[in-house]
Amino acid sequence: DQPTSMNAFELISLNQALNLDNLFEA
């Protein structure tokens, strides 16, 4: 999807910090 076709919350959810999977690779 293009960013402009997403709603704002979809866009926000792309943030790396919101992917807590990263904690398990610490």
Place this chain on the structure above:
Amino acid sequence: MGCVSSKQLKRTLGYEDPNILAKETTFTVNEVEALYVLYRKISHSIIKDGLIHKEEFQLALFRNMNKKNLFADRIFDLFDLKRNGVIDFGEFVRSLNIFHPDTPTAEKITFAFRLYDLRGTGYIEREELKEMVLALLNESDLLLSDEAVEQIVDQTFKQADVNNDGKIDHDEWKAFASKNPALLKNMTLPYLKDITMAFPSFVLVSGASD
């Protein structure tokens, strides 16, 4: 990653009985013990006092303890249930429980609402939403014009702010998130379904056996 004896566990700052945590959450005792191995690693990465400080949380998320990020701050603050500036083991397990695949969607929806209610007013306001979109753009390689950002925020408010009062309340958020399940994708971590299977090394070092 070393072996952790039960005597060591009892003496460690921030530790909490896995039996109590398992009773309060979806995790089994063995899974709580496995999570302790991860917790111990993160909480000893910089300050080594057995509590997770913000720099350690950032280091675990980004491999960089100095990376400032609005959303990492928000998640840290929500995990810090006692609001004392650190995450202890009980807070870590209780917070991760929200992300368990078996946790009811309603709890995930509420957590996400609190995450996005930046100023804790009980509403997601237009300015907050715009601030989060701008933060996302600033913290990533995405470039959008001011007009495009305004358009995205306006369009989202048209869809979510059903009573058109300029802010999204919890009920509106619940309805909007239910219609757009992709918004909750980050709220479920499949690894948590059976962390002792996904991370067999945790079983070996934690002594979990069932």
